Amino acid sequence: MPPRSSQPSETAPRRGRRRMEALAVLPVFFDLQGKRVVLTGGSDAAAWKGELLAASGAHVHVFANELGCVFEELIQEGAASGWFHWHKREWEPSDLEGAGLAVCDAADMTEAARFHSAACAAGVPVNVIDKPRFCQFQFGSIVNRSPVVVGISTAGAAPILGQAIRRRIETLLPPALAAWAALAGRLRQEVTERLKEGPPRRLFWERYVDRAFGAPPGRDAGRNIIDDCARIAQARKTGRVTLVGAGPGEAELLTLKAVRALQAADVILFDDLVSDGVLELARREARRMLVGKRGGRESCRQEDINDMMVKLARAGKNVVRLKSGDPMIFGRAGEEIARLQAEGIPVTVVPGITSASAMAAALGISLTHRDHAQSVRFVTGHSRHGRLPEDMDWRAVASRRTTTVFYMGGRTAASISATLQEHGLPGKTPAVVCSSVSRPKSRRWTGTVAEIGEGMAEIGYDEPVLIGVGAVFGALAAASSVERPAVAHA
Missing domain, CATH: 3.40.1010.10 (Tetrapyrrole methylase, N-terminal domain)
Structure with missing residues (x-):
């Protein structure tokens, strides 16, 4: 009996799909341009946080009786955007009033708790360096292509991993991206005026992005891009x-x-x-x-x-x-x-x-190993009527020097086994059945062509399966068993 038909449906809530999986933390970017920020402590760790805050345009008020040499040098050199003001004394709760952020390099847990309580009372987001218990926000690893800024967080679990991820992203984002991003800011208003919201405007920005990952923008880049706008506006809808x-x-x-x-x-x-x-x-x-x-x-x-x-x-x-x-x-x-x-x-x-390639990778098997097979076939396991295809050259499919992978053959597995043997393939030929290839529920059965029907009964029919037949699977077919693939794909 053919399966019933249904109409397309949005998102399929019955499957429990989510548009967004759970987040350990919410990535938020603070605008600190011209904002007053409180930073306590004069250590190297505090200096790094201070440099970061000032680079964001903040007015960083530093409270410390003494500064380390790194912090002293930083203040003497000045910040790329904001500025520093050193208060040569300990902080007081009143210093936190009206601040945009509060950061503390606490000497001990007592000071950390006191600073955290004072910041919360003042309604100021607080971070106590290296003390997650007293942090309302975190400093992650940063890739700087301003105005493009990428922040990376591991929620404090693995800072070294965050740094490794940053290094990987650095290699993917060309330095010229900063210039393209700045140019986009200058062009945005004109693009908004000349292109309607929706597909035309998005198509323009997609083309823009293609350029942004190439060479730096030339002198006439802005004009050329605006001309693109005109062509897009006149294009078919x-x-x-x-x-x-x-x-x-x-x-x-x-x-x-x-x-x-x-x-x-x-x-x-x-x-x-x-x-x-x-x-x-x-x-x-x-x-x-x-x-x-x-x-x-x-x-x-x-x-x-x-x-x-x-x-x-x-x-x-x-x-x-x-x-x-x-x-x-x-x-x-x-x-x-x-x-x-x-x-x-x-x-x-x-x-x-395709699933056959993923199966081969998971099993660690070459589908065209030169000692066993000169070709590989991908064969459908059923026709539009749900049975084995009647117009297939089964004698060719049953070749001993070919690796054959059947797709969608779970419910016709017993027929596949019988038909292959009828057309000359020995029943002892190695075979494998894999379900949910590359997924967490992936399983496999190994055995022989004569036993494929039994293997399907063990694997079950609830998940999509592939059936592989041929000498290349010989190393796996020592015994029929259901197990997870032993070799993961790269």
């Missing part, structure tokens, strides 16, 4: 569709191009197998619609999905059709592309890692 491969499940297996597409989307039509971790990388404002394509379960009709893409694109939306695995491998992408092209709607494809 039809949107576009991008078919994006979400990979087998783990968000880290997404391509960079896929992430960029998700960040630029107005609407995301996603399949039931797309993981929450992948959706977490999408633009927060993007509308999410579950189109529920999953074998053996209630699903949206393909015609309804096609109609929805056409309707949204005609409304000027940038639509991402997010598909599990790779859109071009058993993803019905051909039907969607044909419909969109017939309607004159621009469509592009971002490939994804």
Whole structure:
């Protein structure tokens, strides 16, 4: 009996999806330009905090009987933006009145508690250096491409990790980004006036960002970009569709191009197998619609999905059709592309890692190991009627020198086993069944072709499975068992 059809639905609350996972801390950026900030202590640690505060434009009032040599030198040199005023005495509670922030390098827990209480009484956000119990906010690691500023926090759990992350981000953000960001600030008003809110304006800024990760802006960069505005304003208002491969499940297996597409989307039509971790990388404002394509379960009709893409694109939306695995491998992408092209709607494809590749990586098995296989086949495990495809060349599929991976073959596993043997593949040929590849619930069974039906019964039918057949799996097939993959992908 074919599965029932359903209509696209927003976000699918029945699945418990969240647009934002839990945060250990809330990343907030304080505007301290011209604000009075209180800093107590003259140590090197206090000097570092003082330099950071002054660089943000704060007027830093330092309360300490003595200053270390680092702090003295810092005050003599002056700040890049704000300034320092040294009060050669201990702080008093009245000093905190009206301050924007309060930072203390406390000598002991008693002073830390007293400073924290005084700041709270004055209604001033407080940080006591290296004493998390008395901190209402934290200083994270910083990547400075002002006006672009990236803050990194580990909620105090692993400062060294935060520093390592900062070093990695430093290599990804070119120094020229600062100049591009400053230019964006100067152009923003004119862009706002010349382009309507929505797709035209966002398309402009997407093109702008592409430039920002290249060479520094030249003398005429501003004029060239404004000319871009005029062209965008006169362009057709039809949107576009991008078919994006979400990979087998783990968000880290997404391509960079896929992430960029998700960040630029107005609407995301996603399949039931797309993981929450992948959706977490999408633009927060993007509308999410579950189109529920999953074998053996209630699903949206393909015609309804096609109609929805056409309707949204005609409304000027940038639509991402997010598909599990790779859109071009058993993803019905051909039907969607044909419909969109017939309607004159621009469509592009971002490939994804297909599940068979992720399975091979997880098992540590080369699907084309030269000692065992000269080719690899990806084969559908069922036709549109739910049975094994009748028009398939099963004698070729049963070749002993080929590795074959069956997709969507869980409910036809016993038929796959029998048909392969009928067409000449020995029943003792190694086989593997993997469910939920690359996901936390991933499981595997290893055995032989003759035992595939039994293996499926052990694995179960609740999660998507791949069935691998061929000599390359021989090292895994010493005994049939259900277990997690022993080798994780990189």
